[in-house]
Amino acid sequence: MNMITNHMPTEELQALDAAHHMHPFTDANGLAKKGARIITQGKGVWLTDSRGEKIIDGMAGLWCVNIGYGRPELAEVAARQMNELAYYNTFFQTSHVPAIALAAKLAELAPGDLNHVFFAGSGSEANDTNIRLVRRYWQVKDMPEKRVIIARTNGYHGSTMGGGSLGGMSPIHAHGGKIDGIVHIGQPDWWSEGGDMTPEEFGLMRARELEEKILELGVDKVAAFIGEPIQGAGGVIIPPSTYWPEIQRIVDKYGILLIADEVITGFGRTGNWFGSQTFGIRPHIMTIAKGLSSGYQPIGGSIISDEVFNVVAEGGELYHGYTYSGHPVAAAVALENLRIIEEEGIIDHVRNVAHPYLKERWDALTDHPLVGEAKLVGLMGSIALTPNKATRAKFASEAGTVGFRCRERCFANNLIMRHVGDRMIIAPPLVIKPEEIDILITRARKSLDECYAGLKEDGLL
Numbered sequence: 159m160n161m162i163t164n165h166m167p168t169e170e171l172q173a174l175d176a177a178h179h180m181h182p183f184t185d186a187n188g189l190a191k192k193g194a195r196i197i198t199q200g201k202g203v204w205l206t207d208s209r210g211e212k213i214i215d216g217m218a219g220l221w222c223v224n225i226g227y228g229r230p231e232l233a234e235v236a237a238r239q240m241n242e243l244a245y246y247n248t249f250f251q252t253s254h255v256p257a258i259a260l261a262a263k264l265a266e267l268a269p270g271d272l273n274h275v276f277f278a279g280s281g282s283e284a285n286d287t288n289i290r291l292v293r294r295y296w297q298v299k300d301m302p303e304k305r306v307i308i309a310r311t312n313g314y315h316g317s318t319m320g321g322g323s324l325g326g327m328s329p330i331h332a333h334g335g336k337i338d339g340i341v342h343i344g345q346p347d348w349w350s351e352g353g354d355m356t357p358e359e360f361g362l363m364r365a366r367e368l369e370e371k372i373l374e375l376g377v378d379k380v381a382a383f384i385g386e387p388i389q390g391a392g393g394v395i396i397p398p399s400t401y402w403p404e405i406q407r408i409v410d411k412y413g414i415l416l417i418a419d420e421v422i423t424g425f426g427r428t429g430n431w432f433g434s435q436t437f438g439i440r441p442h443i444m445t446i447a448k449g450l451s452s453g454y455q456p457i458g459g460s461i462i463s464d465e466v467f468n469v470v471a472e473g474g475e476l477y478h479g480y481t482y483s484g485h486p487v488a489a490a491v492a493l494e495n496l497r498i499i500e501e502e503g504i505i506d507h508v509r510n511v512a513h514p515y516l517k518e519r520w521d522a523l524t525d526h527p528l529v530g531e532a533k534l535v536g537l538m539g540s541i542a543l544t545p546n547k548a549t550r551a552k553f554a555s556e557a558g559t560v561g562f563r564c565r566e567r568c569f570a571n572n573l574i575m576r577h578v579g580d581r582m583i584i585a586p587p588l589v590i591k592p593e594e595i596d597i598l599i600t601r602a603r604k605s606l607d608e609c610y611a612g613l614k615e616d617g618l619l
């Protein structure tokens with residue numbers, strides 16, 4: 159076979175892709191008909207495709223490229239680490255400097271007594287670790303019956319059997335099943351489900367479902383509650399202000415463990431190092447991945463409190479670990495990424511420059527006839543598309559049809575903006591500059607206009 163390179167014609171690359179590469183979360187036959195867009199380069203917030211188009215990445219890849227694409231420092235650190243020690247494990251009385259240094263740095267950055275790190279290769283793996291950790295914690299405390307984990311409908315915690323089961327997305331459960339001992343309560347999505355309540359009333363109501371569930375199951379059966387500070391893949395659902403304080407009260411009252419899944423919200427996304435700080439959450443365990451290495455290497459992990467660590471340690475060996483737990487190259491790259499975030503003041507840039515600038519323009523999109531609400535925390539936002547803003551109505555077409563059509567217009571206009579149902583979402587690299595925000599907004603508005611015109615033309619409005 160000939161060498162496959164960036165210089166091959168796009169159609170040939172697409173044909174090979176369709177023939178041999180099975181994509182995640184993709185209808186393979188549908189994709190084969192359309193052909194994948196082949197991304198060849200990235201720099202800052204910009205991607206280039208095989209046809210030479212310049213695309214602005216409003217999603218930071220999959221919410222992960224926090225420092226932007228193409229930073230040579232990370233490539234240099236990876237090369238240096240590969241030459242020095244490409245791989246070693248941390249299983250059998252061995253360790254290495256990159257894992258030690260990264261764990262120590264994370265303990266310094268994480269709030270409260272979150273001082274211990276168990277490394278994984280991804281967010282899904284880290285959440286699988288968390289299932290074991292919380293169940294083991296109660297076993298060692300001689301309460302093995304406490305093993306149920308309460309999660310939320312439309313939450314997302316990954317795509318392994320454990321992560322997919324913690325997530326509350328029924329299409330994922332439908333493909334392969336769901337592990338036992340995980341139950342779901344309602345999500346704090348006021349726009350779609352809040353009815354006539356105020357957002358604050360609704361936030362309290364949804365949080366109190368946790369208390370009801372604990373009482374229904376019996377506190378002696380419940381190990382933990384898991385939630386994303388802001389649901390990401392569920393559509394950037396920013397909870398009402400009353401939600402997290404009430405969850406925290408309930409978790410404290412019943413003494414169950416709290417896992418904050420910070421895979422998206424960690425490492426500056428919400429304008430603090432962690433979303434837990436933005437929302438005043440005090441978790442026992444935080445799941446991390448994505449922005450930990452800005453996506454330059456696959457790495458995830460669990461940051462664990464003194465209390466949980468000490469109890470699990472008391473129990474002796476934990477029968478759990480991954481070949482790539484604390485992979486030295488991934489750890490070295492993550493450490494360099496954290497240095498850049500810290501030394502370049504990227505979180506201050508989010509708080510003081512990018513967020514305020516984007517917020518004004520994002521909110522202004524609500525003057526568009528399709529846009530009902532615009533929400534943004536840090537650099538994580540969504541707009542709800544609706545045929546009637548006053549009633550927060552849904553479209554007559556199947557849910558997601560309008561969102562998908564809008565995403566197609568964004569794609570055609572060289573803007574990566576995702577849709578979840580009929581919400582459009584963004585999470586650009588944290589280094590985005592005001593002039594790039596202007597381009598993002600101009601393209602978003604154009605795409606909304608084209609989507610609106612198309613819906614009218616097709617009689618869908």
Ligand code: PMP
Binds near residue numbers: 420
């Ligand atoms: N948790 C959350 C909150 C996520 O958003 C994701 C990924 N989108 C995951 C877990 C799973 O991470 P990964 O895809 O790295 O397994």
